[in-house]
Amino acid sequence: MAKCPNCGKEVSKPDKSFKNMVFHVEAYTCKKCGYCFKVMG
Numbered sequence: 001m002a003k004c005p006n007c008g009k010e011v012s013k014p015d016k017s018f019k020n021m022v023f024h025v026e027a028y029t030c031k032k033c034g035y036c037f038k039v040m041g
């Protein structure tokens, strides 16, 4: 789960998640405002 940095809504599922050598990256699209963002963990 991640919070949309644009409107603050919580987005429960990432569209995509992938790993590179260093990071686990999840790509989210906010359903409320349509903003796309990535979260690295």
Ligand SMILES: [Zn+2]
Binding pocket: 004, 005, 006, 007, 008, 009, 030, 031, 032, 033, 034, 035
């Ligand atoms: Zn949003």
